[in-house]
Amino acid sequence: MIHPLRATAAAVITTAVAVVLLTGCSSSGHDDTKAAPPAGTGPTASAPASGGLDQNPTATAAPTTPGPTVPAAELKPKTGSFTKQQKQYLTGRVPKGSDPAAVLEVGQESCDKIKFIAKRDPDAAASGILLGQITGAHDAVPALCPDQKPVLAAAEHGFVDGTFTVGSKPKAGSVITAGTYHAPTPTKTCSWTLTGAGGKDVTGSKTQVTVPAGARKFSSTGCSVWLFSKGK
Numbered sequence: 690m691i692h693p694l695r696a697t698a699a700a701v702i703t704t705a706v707a708v709v710l711l712t713g714c715s716s717s718g719h720d721d722t723k724a725a726p727p728a729g730t731g732p733t734a735s736a737p738a739s740g741g742l743d744q745n746p747t748a749t750a751a752p753t754t755p756g757p758t759v760p761a762a763e764l765k766p767k768t769g770s771f772t773k774q775q776k777q778y779l780t781g782r783v784p785k786g787s788d789p790a791a792v793l794e795v796g797q798e799s800c801d802k803i804k805f806i807a808k809r810d811p812d813a814a815a816s817g818i819l820l821g822q823i824t825g826a827h828d829a830v831p832a833l834c835p836d837q838k839p840v841l842a843a844a845e846h847g848f849v850d851g852t853f854t855v856g857s858k859p860k861a862g863s864v865i866t867a868g869t870y871h872a873p874t875p876t877k878t879c880s881w882t883l884t885g886a887g888g889k890d891v892t893g894s895k896t897q898v899t900v901p902a903g904a905r906k907f908s909s910t911g912c913s914v915w916l917f918s919k920g921k
Contacts, residue, residue, distance in 0.1 A: 759783040766790045778832035799825040800834035807840050812873040816914045818844035846917035852908035855900055867902040870915040878911035 761780045764771060766789065771779065778796050783789045802823050807814035817823040818841065830841045848865055856864040872879060875896050883891045886903035897918070900907050909915065 757785045759785055759787070759789060764789050774832050774835075778829065782828075795825060796829035796833050799823060799829040800837065803830070803837045803840055804834060807837060811840055811843070812916055814840045815843035815847060815916055816873060819847050819849055819914050843916050848915050850909050850912055850914075852906065854906055855902075855904045865900065865907060867900050867904065869897065869899045869918040871898075871918050872896040872909075872912040872915055874913050876911045876913065879909070879913075880911060881907065881909035883907050 758781055759779075761776060764776055764779050764783060771789070771793070775793055779789050779793055783792045802817070803814050803826060806817060806823075814823070814837075818826045826841055826844070830837050846859065846866070846868075847870070848859075851863070853863045853865045855867060858864075858866055873896075879896060880892065880894045881898055883893075883898065883900060883904060884906040885891065885901070886905065888905065896912065898907075898915075
């Protein structure tokens with residue numbers, strides 16, 4: 690069940706993704722890649738953001754598949770051949786005995802969703818990655834759709850509602866960096882509190898906020914997702 694504070698953003702992403710899935714878009718070009726990967730053998734998806742306290746402000750990259758995997762030199766589809774970029778994505782992600790084309794399909798579908806949504810609304814695509822509506826982006830984008838790196842970067846520098854300390858760089862846990870952020874899909878109750886270097890709190894409800902260097906803490910509720918606009 691989607692948290693009420695994320696309902697607007699989630700609705701945008703869910704609708705767009707549904708269209709992608711219904712149209713069956715795929716960039717593989719191989720008939721044998723249509724099969725779904727065996728349960729538990731595909732790349733691990735990034736976990737949806739919780740929206741709670743002490744969360745990871747960015748969606749983190751999924752680890753490679755545990756256990757024995759097919760060596761890069763042996764990664765071959767049933768017909769044709771994989772490109773250099775496809776092999777880069779597959780290396781370390783195909784369990785022995787599995788069809789590499791099926792694993793590749795997971796990454797290609799992630800790219801297809803990002804491209805489809807970003808063409809209409811880049812902020813919606815970045816929000817989808819942050820909210821866990823689009824999984825596997827951190828693994829797929831660099832190798833399979835590098836043209837979508839700006840969308841991935843927006844997600845990596847963004848964060849969802851919660852309470853965060855301000856640091857020099859994003860960190861797993863609850864650290865965000867100084868800079869200007871905007872909330873593309875806020876609710877009517879969007880509000881935030883910024884604690885400055887001197888410990889003084891400043892509250893607001895605007896959907897753009899600048900977190901200055903030296904600030905101590907930033908928290909928000911009802912704003913859903915914050916995306917990075919520019920540096921400090």
